[in-house]
């Protein structure tokens with residue numbers, strides 16, 4: 001892990017609720033936090049109810065909340081029916097009502113969270129304007145739900161697609177929305193760059209400990225992208241940044257996607273994987289992104305680790321086929337190495 005103090009100063013700006021690190025050379029709490037988040041751990045409350053722990057960090061992410069608030073304020077919601085997919089606490093639904101929506105139908109597939117959303121909209125006095133539906137937006141038929149004029153959703157993971165946003169929007173366009181409905185977010189891009197980082201590679205691979213060969217354990221390695229808080233690990237970018245995918249939610253959208261991506265190596269040495277992040281345009285000119293430079297975001301970056309480090313020379317082109325499968329990006333071809 002990185003040990004420089006300058007970086008530590010930056011880490012303290014992070015919006016996560018966490019104790020300050022007590023060692024200047026080892027940021028123990030960051031490491032623990034990382035472990036908890038990667039496992040998408042649940043928070044066991046006093047009542048014994050489990051919800052994904054990242055909800056709190058997400059709800060405290062002012063950049064995220066402000067961007068959604070600004071985007072929601074920028075579209076014409078007057079007298080409109082809004083569909084909110086993945087409403088969580090109901091925060092975005094309440095924003096939509098405040099900006100003129102006639103009614104919001106808010107889907108939440110986690111029954112316990114949906115129940116809590118009911119309680120929250122009651123507490124805040126929105127019960128006549130927001131209907132919480134405790135089901136996945138794509139499951140079942142909901143006769144009481146009017147077709148929406150506007151779709152609002154914040155169902156993005158560090159790599160954009162891991163919470164099923166492609167499938168959810170695709171389904172909503174077919175079944176839950178009027179044909180001219182506006183969609184928020186309107187478009188998105190996923191960026192990627194190769195990195196040199198033994199640290200990141202070791203989050204997903206093991207070779208030897210002392211004299212013991214543990215490499216058989218690598219069959220458990222994560223094949224797709226997984227979240228990493230990049231700035232706490234030693235890494236260097238080893239290529240230019242490329243656009244992996246571009247999505248136009250409003251117009252063409254299909255949940256099937258594959259990309260051929262070429263990276264030109266800027267280093268001579270080993271490369272260990274591909275770091276990726278997204279940028280969404282929520283509405284005209286309102287952006288949200290989780291690039292490695294954005295230390296304010298609760299979203300981590302995504303990382304796809306190569307099975308083995310790849311030795312490259314400077315200027316060499318590496319080509320990869322990356323496919324979206326089961327809510328993750330998988331490398332289909334790690335071996336195709338282009339010419340120098």
Ligand SMILES: C[S@@+](CC[C@H](N)C(=O)[O-])C[C@H]1O[C@@H](n2cnc3c(N)ncnc32)[C@H](O)[C@@H]1O
Pocket residue numbers: 058059085086087088089090091092107108109110113135136137138153154155156163164168
């Ligand atoms: C990232 S949270 C966002 C919560 C809330 N929209 C906000 O912005 O604060 C996404 C929530 O969507 C739910 N979810 C994801 N996909 C869904 C779907 N297709 N239908 C219903 N709920 C969904 C998850 O259970 C989770 O609670």
